[in-house]
Amino acid sequence: MNTGSNMRIGPFEVFYPIEESAPRLRHNGDPSLPGRLFVVEGIDGSGKSTQLSLLHKWLESKGYGVVFSQWNSSELVKDTTKLGKKKKMLTPATFSLIHATDFADRIERSILPLLKAGAVVLCDRYIYTAFARDVARGMDRQWVRDLYGFAAKPAVAFYFRVPLETAIGRLVTGRDGFKFYEAGLDIGLSDDPTESFRLFQGRIVDEYEKMIPEFGLTVVDATLPVEVQQAQVRQIVRTHLERAKELRVRP
Amino acid sequence: MRQTYGKLLPGMKLSDLAGKLIVVEGTDGAGRSTQINMLRPWLEELGHAVLDTGMTRSLLAGEGIRRAKEGNNLGRVTQSLFYATDFVDRLENEMIPALRAGFIVLTDRYIYSLMARAIVRGMDAGWIRGIYSAALVPDAVFYLRLDVEQLIPRVIFSRGFDYWESGMDVFPGQDMYENFRSYQAALLAEFDRLSVEFNFETLDASADAKLVFAQLQAKVQRILDRDSKKTSFTKVYDQAAAAAGTYGGHPVTLPRETTSKQSDWAFHPVAANLFRENGRNIPEHK
Numbered sequence: 001m002n003t004g005s006n007m008r009i010g011p012f013e014v015f016y017p018i019e020e021s022a023p024r025l026r027h028n029g030d031p032s033l034p035g036r037l038f039v040v041e042g043i044d045g046s047g048k049s050t051q052l053s054l055l056h057k058w059l060e061s062k063g064y065g066v067v068f069s070q071w072n073s074s075e076l077v078k079d080t081t082k083l084g085k086k087k088k089m090l091t092p093a094t095f096s097l098i099h100a101t102d103f104a105d106r107i108e109r110s111i112l113p114l115l116k117a118g119a120v121v122l123c124d125r126y127i128y129t130a131f132a133r134d135v136a137r138g139m140d141r142q143w144v145r146d147l148y149g150f151a152a153k154p155a156v157a158f159y160f161r162v163p164l165e166t167a168i169g170r171l172v173t174g175r176d177g178f179k180f181y182e183a184g185l186d187i188g189l190s191d192d193p194t195e196s197f198r199l200f201q202g203r204i205v206d207e208y209e210k211m212i213p214e215f216g217l218t219v220v221d222a223t224l225p226v227e228v229q230q231a232q233v234r235q236i237v238r239t240h241l242e243r244a245k246e247l248r249v250r251p
Numbered sequence: 252m253r254q255t256y257g258k259l260l261p262g263m264k265l266s267d268l269a270g271k272l273i274v275v276e277g278t279d280g281a282g283r284s285t286q287i288n289m290l291r292p293w294l295e296e297l298g299h300a301v302l303d304t305g306m307t308r309s310l311l312a313g314e315g316i317r318r319a320k321e322g323n324n325l326g327r328v329t330q331s332l333f334y335a336t337d338f339v340d341r342l343e344n345e346m347i348p349a350l351r352a353g354f355i356v357l358t359d360r361y362i363y364s365l366m367a368r369a370i371v372r373g374m375d376a377g378w379i380r381g382i383y384s385a386a387l388v389p390d391a392v393f394y395l396r397l398d399v400e401q402l403i404p405r406v407i408f409s410r411g412f413d414y415w416e417s418g419m420d421v422f423p424g425q426d427m428y429e430n431f432r433s434y435q436a437a438l439l440a441e442f443d444r445l446s447v448e449f450n451f452e453t454l455d456a457s458a459d460a461k462l463v464f465a466q467l468q469a470k471v472q473r474i475l476d477r478d479s480k481k482t483s484f485t486k487v488y489d490q491a492a493a494a495a496g497t498y499g500g501h502p503v504t505l506p507r508e509t510t511s512k513q514s515d516w517a518f519h520p521v522a523a524n525l526f527r528e529n530g531r532n533i534p535e536h537k
Contacts, residue, residue, distance in 0.1 A: 076325065077333070080315030089311050093260045093339045093385065098312070101332040108326030138261030146381045150328050187261075 035115035039126035042160035045167030065248035071125035074105035092137035136203035160222035257384035270350035277395035302349040305359030309340035331369040367441040395456035
């Protein structure tokens, strides 16, 4: 794959989107919104949520009006997703669509209005999670990208890159067993949950890697110490906030 | 072989979908469910297995959509995608398995209603078409067409104005009547556009329900006759022809054993015509 024109800013390698398959953000991708959207991406166990939580606290301490939004958390939709997962009713297509529905509700009722109001919005997982998981489940790459054509474009999408084995090591000690869909058991890669998880997450990593140049994801080496990663994240976020003139401050 | 509108979902196989997919479309109050409630027993009496399905009837999303519509906070994109989830769940778990088992699938609305509603709500037409590109191309789309002026009395004298059917989420203001007119007119305009693009067979839904039904029977009949396989339906047809004494100008006799009931023949417009043309009464069933 052509990784295209990248440049270095400080310690970071910055990739610019070069592929034609990048979605046209038709409806709401207006970059002139006064707010700023930052998202974190990566496989489970990459440490992205920890990093986002540290960023959140730091932004609040600086006085910014910050709002956090989590993947799969719409009050209107999450019961349906829960039902589908519990009863194992979801196919790759309905898995994709119900998550897009959840995302749409958060975009329409929360993320976009907040960006219009000049807030800093932090998302734990964003459309790239759907692109990675749905394609790993066999959905058409372009179809999924088009499906999320209504999404707002983030100022920065951080991708926390971690070797699969490191992530699995962090997860196995942290919990007992993997859930059905999380391990990709619905697509029959292996009957063994741990093996299935490994294979499925491997596919997801492959998709993330392809998306780095496609969407210009900002890669963070998630094997570095937490503090080092956080310093990098803050430095990048700071450059985006300095340029934003109309951000809200906390009351 | 059956086709989709462009995309295949993972695991979707289009071979062996022997059944028939028949769509009844139309705006709110056009009489779709009345017609389906007559079509189903008619087809079953002829020996066909029938699945009837419609919007928000999926196990996965039906209840979720109903709950979401109770409030006033269901956004337009969310709404469009929730309905798409409901549709694809029924497509994969009801319609395709039924078609594979040789059923006639009667569906009250299909992707066209969903696209029309989304487009009227300002969604990008290409975006919503893309989402439904994995839908199966049906054997026929019967579009029960009714003007807004004809629609209004049906709605106000039956169930009254509904928030969503009046497009209260689309149009400003609190006037339900005005919004109903604007919303339904916009839907109708979109339906008329879609009817050309997707080859709808348009029926005048302002006619008496029985007349509309007779037209639908004749049209459904033609679809079933197209089938090369000899279905129980064509057996009935053959028997009726035999009983009437002629079939394609040739004299025929009724086989000794008949399994179909007299009511099948009476209800069967083509069979009934055969009897009439031959000056015969429809025979009693033994």
